[in-house]
Amino acid sequence: MTAQILLIDEDAAERRSMKAAIEAHGHAVHVADTASAGIELFRRHYDQISVVVLDATSADGLNPTLIPVLAEINPAVPVIVATTEGATETALEAVRAGAFDFLVKPIAQERLIGAIESALKIHRTSLQGRAPRRARSGSVSFADVVAASAAMSRVVELGRRAAQSTIPVMLEGEPGVGKELVARAIHGASDRSSRPFIPVNCNTVSPSEIEEFLFGGENQPGKLAEAEGGTLFVEEISELPPVGQMRLLEMVQSGEVHRQGQPRPLKANVRLILATNKDLIEEVKAGRFREDLYYRVNVFPITIASLRRRKEDIPHLVRAFVERFSLEQRLPRTLQVDPSALALLTSFEWPGNTRQLENAIFRAVVLAEGTSLRESDFPQIVAQVAVSRGGAPGAEPQAVLHEPSPIAKVQAALAERTASFTSGYSASSTGFGAAQSANVIVSTDQAGNVRKLAEIEEELIRFALKFYRGQMSQVARKLGIGRSTLYRKLKDYGIDPDDPQKDAA
Structure with a gap:
């Protein structure tokens, strides 16, 4: 079946080589020589493109916002990132950002086509009802939060307390630890559960547009108005530009929002839940975040530990994801997890945290050929273990020694x-x-x-x-x-x- 592939690569020779290889397998290729040109192409053809192949070997390396921007346009399209040999950090950054797979240059034609075919299978599955990054909808409760570890049990306990009030909540933790899930659980346990839950990520909106996007203007009501009576969840609050910080402080202090074109301020009846992966007090010291706003919104902080610090949660998360995805794929029975695969998944450090684990399980379930998941069903994890040890990407996984915490x-x-x-x-x-x-x-x-x-x-x-x-x-x-x-x-x-x-x- 012919598919449309977007290829973003600055190297003309590499573009020609990969384009020829992809077209030889019957697929159509859109070509862009810069990230901005690639984004523009993707915006125009977002409903036609099935896979993005992105080069990350430029002098500036991988733009950390590029993959989230592509996901914002169409989260159902898998992104494959090409890196140079030895570029471990770039590969890990890509995985953290949500890349489906990464390829090491020089790329063998068979490896390129194999990665694209796997991505296409994921994309076709997403079109049947699920995107690789599942957008949560409906009511979420604390029962949906896996809390086998003491650290997550504490998060659930604090979340339940927070749900009983309307004070601002600050969720702290690395990207992918599940801050949105906890935010939705707090909303679902509150008396606002029947009202909207509106998420906003400050990293995916340009600084020049974020103010109108959040607070509204002459052309749009804004996310704040959409969340009226419910909860506004603001991710990466540290990235909110100074003008947006000032507007948010005014709203928190007065309970009103001034919208351009309106003669008088409007009442803002929303519950604020904010999230950050940075130490906000350090951002305050550096002058990047307002101190007065910090003390207004950091009323009820909840820290969610990284997955590598609560590994007792991993087996429970694996089984929960496998069961859910087996049902979503309408498999005749839930896939089993081979003990060696579970050992691999539990020992891995998961730099992308729960989000990375979820995507790895989804990929494995969709591509599985047997009745159980084995180590070979997690080639990305095997490759990353090998890369982190300085070995070849195809090497057998071994125990990884880490620096003490x-x-x-x-x-x-x-x-x-x-x-x-x-x-x-x-x-x-x-x-x-x-x-x-x-x-x-x-x-x-x-x-x-x-x-x-x-x-x-x-x-x-x-x-x-x-x-x-x-x-x-x-x-x-x-x-x-x-x-x-x-x-x-x-x-x-x-x-x-x-x-x-x-x-x-």
């Missing part, structure tokens, strides 16, 4: 410094209480069960406060978290931020 590094350092206090300590002879008095952080309770992560985190924070004599900036730096996050955790654990040493371990 900041918390782990601090724990090790603190253990070294307190060795003199704990020499001769024996868990069997002194017990759990003695371990605490000796400033040792142990991982099991008196019954021999693994302690809750929140308990260990609280204990470590209290010890760090004592160890660094309440110097908050040093405590935050050594723990590897932002000061705003540290202050929020102090509040969660009932520690007085004005006199932290009083409550220290």
